[in-house]
Amino acid sequence: MSDTVVQSGCLFVGEGVTVKGNFSVPNIATVAGILEGDISAHQVNISETGFIKGSVRAEVVHVLGELHDSLVANKSLFIRSTGSVIGDVKYVEIEIEKNGVLQGQIEKINRVESEQAQPMEPFTPTPDEV
């Protein structure tokens, strides 16, 4: 995936991979496999083959796959046409493409500065590497 070039602070769960546990990701978590447990990240991307069961907390969440149980999107939640989110959902801003699925107890919240993982400093490649 081209958007995961910056690898510091990132988590990538490839297709066919199953992971269980609690994850704290300072930058972007991309899930193409199966993740069970709680995850807190700056951004969570769930690919078309991705599946998360557990509670997700993030600033920005992109869903092309499936997300079950609970979700708090402290900034934006995007559900694409192949995506589905089922469970308790709290969001600040939402966008759903046609055929995207949203089911459960839905609540709009005001943005709160919480204790969750802060985003890392933007990654700047040093010029001498070029």
Added chain:
Amino acid sequence: MAIFSKGGSRDKETEASEGPESLPVSGDQVASSTGPQHKPSIISEGFSFVGEVNATGSLSVEGKLSGTVNLSALNISATGAVDGIVNSAVINVKGRLSGTVSCGDLIIGGRATVSGKITYKKLTIQKGGVIMGEIKQLPTG
């Protein structure tokens, strides 16, 4: 050759200009209406209606409507508000919708608010749209 004064020429020119100039304007409007059953009913701005609405056609709400609503298409404009038990095949919301809502296609615009117990088959929410409450998807088909 006669040169018309401003006053004299006005009568003749307005009559002549009405024909060709008005044609392209009316052409656009005609294209969308195919029959009398497609004419939407309108609850206009400032109009408040309480009660039961049953129709096979479509309804545009620019004012307020509360009660039981059974329709095939419901359009709620930015100034419109609908509250109650709503059943409609298609609901397009730009204003406010609340209550117990059951529909096929639900389209929520960027400045719209939808709350309550919502059942849908297909859902679209534009960025900035708000949805709150108990949401359920029915299997499509």
